[in-house]
Amino acid sequence: MDALSWDGTLTSRDFLVSARAFAEKWKEFNSAFPPWTWVPCPPKQPPCHLPQLLQQGYLSLEKICLPGSSKKGHVTSQEDVDEISLTEGEEEFEPVDNATLVETNNSLQVCYYDFHIVYSDSYRVPVLYFRGYYIDGQPLALDEIEKDLPACSAKVLLESKWTFITQEEHPYLNRPWYKLHPCGTSEWMKLLFLSDDSRAKIGVAVEQYLVSWLSVVGQVVGIRIPFEMLNNPKSCN
């Protein structure tokens, strides 16, 4: 692809190629981290009008403990939970068992994050979906997540017209997830590729797309890309 005439978008086929390449590279340079896995999804409608439907799905990185995302004292937003069950006295129905360890409450309160990279057909770019939750499964609200985000990301979110978090239904899970809105993605991806002289010369390597993309998007949510991944574009063929 010629970098100058390129509009910064990807086809769904390119996304698939790029996703595979990205997952491979991640494993290679970031083996200490859990791997990104490809989650295939059956197409929503039977493929009647499209000739050969591409495999649909998304890249997934789950149960990630972001640095500094541990909370002091689990302040569950339980304002809506009927207090009946919580205020009722303790029930004594079990014999005392001295083989059960009674844990002193000093265990770390951890928050986990799930990240999905989903292809957007309307914007023709990858979109980052994410959510956070306490270890017992209670989801984190957006303001709680924002406290977890790296300090620089708050700045990025404030200043950039192109990066903001919205809540939307996950296209495959049909539950509300947070996402970084993709409306500016193609523009800054184009800039990113054009500003790199060497890359502008050799053309746009589809394989490298997600690596570059996540190097920007990841800053917002605290996912770091090992430098070697960026620095090592595979020769494009």
Place this chain on the structure above:
Amino acid sequence: MEGSSGKSILQFAPFQSSVDEGFWHRLSSLKLNKFGIDDSPIPITGFYAPCSHSQVSNHLTLLAESLPSDSSEESEVPEISRGNRNRCSVPGILYNTNTVERFHGLDKQGLLKAEAQKIWEDIHNGRALEDSSVLSRFLLISFADLKKWSFHYWFAFPALVLDPPATLVNLRPASQCFSLEEAESLSAAFNEWRNSSLTADVPFFLVQIDTNSHAAIKHLKDWETCQSADGHKLLFGFYDPCHLPNNPGWPLRNFLALICSRWDIKSVHFLCYRENRGFADLGLSLVGEALITVPQGWRDHPYVPNAVGWELNKGRKIPRGISLAKSMDPTRLAISAADLNLKLMRWRALPSLNLNSLSSLKCLLLGAGTLGCQVARTLMAWGVRRITLVDNGRVAMSNPLRQSLYTLDDCLNGGELKATAAVNSLKRIFPAVEAKGVVMAIPMPGHPVPSQEEQTVLDDCRSLHDLIDSHDVVFLLTDTRESRWLPSLLCANTNKITITAALGFDSFLVMRHGAGPFSSSHDSKAEAANSLSADMSNLGLTDRDGGKRLGCYFCNDVVAPIDSTSNRTLDQQCTVTRPGLAPIASALAVELLVGILHHPHGIFAEGDVLNSSNSESSEQPLGILPHQIRGSLAQFSQMTLVGHSSDSCTACCSTVVSEYRKKGMEFILQAINHPTYLEDLTGLTELMKSASSFELDWDDGTDEDDDDCVEV
């Protein structure tokens, strides 16, 4: 304890639960679409993996796929696949009650005992050797409050109690228990076990280390063959979810029960398998030795040992609760979606957009017809949340096609009141809207009232006065000219932002009224940012009716409002406009309002004309702020005009407003009952007399006479 050898009681760290949001989503959907009030127990699947963090234990996790699939559910959640190393399935059972009382009334001890009995039987009939995951069988009780999207739940991980309890001989990190060669071989064997889809999710196993330091992992069912070889070390291994350095995790309890009751072993060497970054971590894993005294009665089959295992909630024996209203309540989802949409507009295009001023704005819509319906919808789209609609009509059969808030249902049985139907419709569109409907007729000049109805009319006048007083913005959207007169006067008196939209057959007028004659921009908060031009306009304003003040709907008229519906043919009285007209005019009316709200001078802002280069408004983010917009569908054209207030205006001139202030309701009654009273008062009568004597041509082409408009 650090490798201590004292004979203390072996204590197990309880299993902990984690429930993914997806589980509750699917449970809700199943409950609604499939189970109904059937509350029989449901088999579910939990997932766990060895501990993989030196400070955090792994939890038994429930996911959407823990529940049977709901065929009517749209989402395509992949079904449980065996062999996932991070998702060892564990069978469980769910008792979901229909009421919170039943939830609290469940026989917890009995339910736990029933599950413990299943484990006990699986140990005795050998099933636990074939599928060792049944040793960690669990129980969940829950109550799903689907109206509030809150869930009460309580997990139990039944453990068969050894009585007397097992004692600990020693417990050390596994790395200290093996030679270098053994450790190497063991790690390799573990990694192979964990990477094969056949064994990755088999949580209980035998670890055999032969005299050559060669380690092998075997299935429990191979126990007999492991026995035959001499000089072998044999350890009972399991995936340990616990991270603690001095305690094994909960799954070991039922494993010990199996070991002692099936194989009659008194001294058990166990291995708590834990990992780090996907590989066996022998520093984190533990090796220990426990002494078991086989409890009395364990050999008799009908006997079932005691069981414990209800999960504590922060150390207390109480259930847990979770609220998912934020992600399940459609109202909250609609609100956050609408807010994000508007924020998006602010972020992308209009950084100065003041969303708070819009959401707190109180809008009064007089008329809930074609214009009222469309204005209300567009206001909501802009984030306006407080809307009051005034109308005294009912929804007629012909209305729904043009009046976008109504459907045929509203027309049945004589027709619903428009004020009521419109409010219901707005709430259906956006549940968070604070909409009110007021059924009221607007008193009109030239429509004389019999004395016995006077009181009603006066009451209406006062209600209208109070309504206008309690709102920030008034839209005049009624279907006659004269019905706009009283509200125009009241708005001029209280200096409210007022917007008028009126329709002809294929032309429309949308305008904002100027400030009232006695208003001073000094007390307006819009003046906080003072500027030279603002001072200039103030000068103009203090000079009463000095021509600077923008006009109202009646300022260009040379006739006072009279009864416009009498003596007209049917097509002149009814809605005979091109259907596209009302949506266009309504949309412009709302956009005009948003322009006023974002203009630094607000209601005092001068009227801009298209292409006027000297206007500071052209630099406003929302563009120019016209006074009047007139459009014609016949020409597909639209123009912006400025008309200043007239000191003979029947609605907003200082004579009329001060007369109203002096006489109040008495003045209004006179205006209503005497057709020429207003014209006499304002000098229009004089004006018309002199005008006709000069035979002036009033039709100047651009300023079309409103009388040509059949209003809607």
